[in-house]
Amino acid sequence: MKVDNYIIRKADITMKTIMILGGSKGVGKEILSSCLNKGYNVSFCGRSLEEGEKIIKSTKSExxxxxxxxxxxxxxxxxxxxxQTIKRFKKIDALVLYAGITPVSSITNTEEDVYDSVFNINLKAPFFLLKHVLKSMIDNKSGSIIFFGSAHMDYGEMNRAPYALTKSSLYTLSNHIAHHYAKYGIRSNYLVMGWTNTEGELELRTKEGISAKKLKEKASTIIPMGRMLNTSDPIPAVMYFISDESAMTTGSLIRITGGEYI
Known part of the structure; x- marks a missing residue:
């Protein structure tokens, strides 16, 4: 098909279905919005039914x-x-694994309930969602999986021990899928997201007595590029991984951190 001197492949104009683990807040919500702008279907999740319905109503994209x-x-x-996602949209073209929690917890002060919660939400939930989604992608002979990682993945700050472990494990999982499932046309990539001014981050810092202004000032002295990420900074990379332009991109790691390494 040719439009305005550009050749468009059939795959590029096919309605995609994007599944987001998360999607009602922060960067996940920005991904949802960008997918809608592309004309994609989006399945997303969260703890609050009211919040989810509010997003659907506000976007007028029922x-x-x-x-x-x-x-x-x-x-x-x-x-x-x-x-329910398959029942509604019949297929899943891309899975974005965004949701996670970041408790302040070092090895020496981590209680079992905190440890279990971090691993259940950050690692166990993505693993068992992948168990099902991969079967669908294998049947369709295509699919893109985008893991949201963290600069904590290598060893992390001292008071983020359980979180760091889950993020390094997700990187291993991403590479495992890239290596073993490429033969089914499935690709898997890991996006390292740096310090970002999400609702959760701002809420955490407020509890610590740090205002948004003070947080911005602190970040400017730590992040080499001089500022925290905003929630739209990772979006171009995510949309690339979702798109057919990344058809031969798998097993990659992209750092969107403003130059920050932990």
Missing amino acids: SQLYFHKLNLESIEGIKDFYK
């Missing part, structure tokens, strides 16, 4: 959106999220 209320520590809930 036909393109599906929200699933989900407790990320429920494996049955994860399975149902997948089943």
Whole structure:
């Protein structure tokens, strides 16, 4: 097909379905919005049904959106999220693994319940969602998986020990999929997201007595490029990984951190 001197492949104009683990807040919400602008269907999840319905109503995209209320520590809930997405949109072209928690916790002060919660939400939930989504992608002989990583992945700050472990494990999982599932046309890539002014980050710092202004000033002295990321900074990379332009890109790691290494 030729439009305005550009040749467009059939795959590029096919309606894609994007599944987001998360999507109601922060960068996940920005990804949802960008996908809608591309004309994609989006299945997303969160803890608040009211919040999900508010997003659907505000975007006026009822036909393109599906929200699933989900407790990320429920494996049955994860399975149902997948089943309802397939029921609604028939397929999953890309899976964005965004949701996660970042408790302030070092090895010496981590309680078992905190450890279990971090691993259940950050690692177990993505793993068991992948268990189902990969089967669908294998059947379709295509798919893109985007892992959201962190600069903590190598060893992390002292008070982010469980979080750092989950993020390094997700990198291993991304490479595992890239290596073993490329033969099915499935690609897997890992996006390292740096210090970002998400709602969760601002809420955490407020509890620590740090205002948004003070946080911005502090970040400017730590991040080599002089500022925190905003929630739209990672979006171009995510949309590239979703698109057919990344058809031969798998097993990669991209750092969107403003030059920050931990």
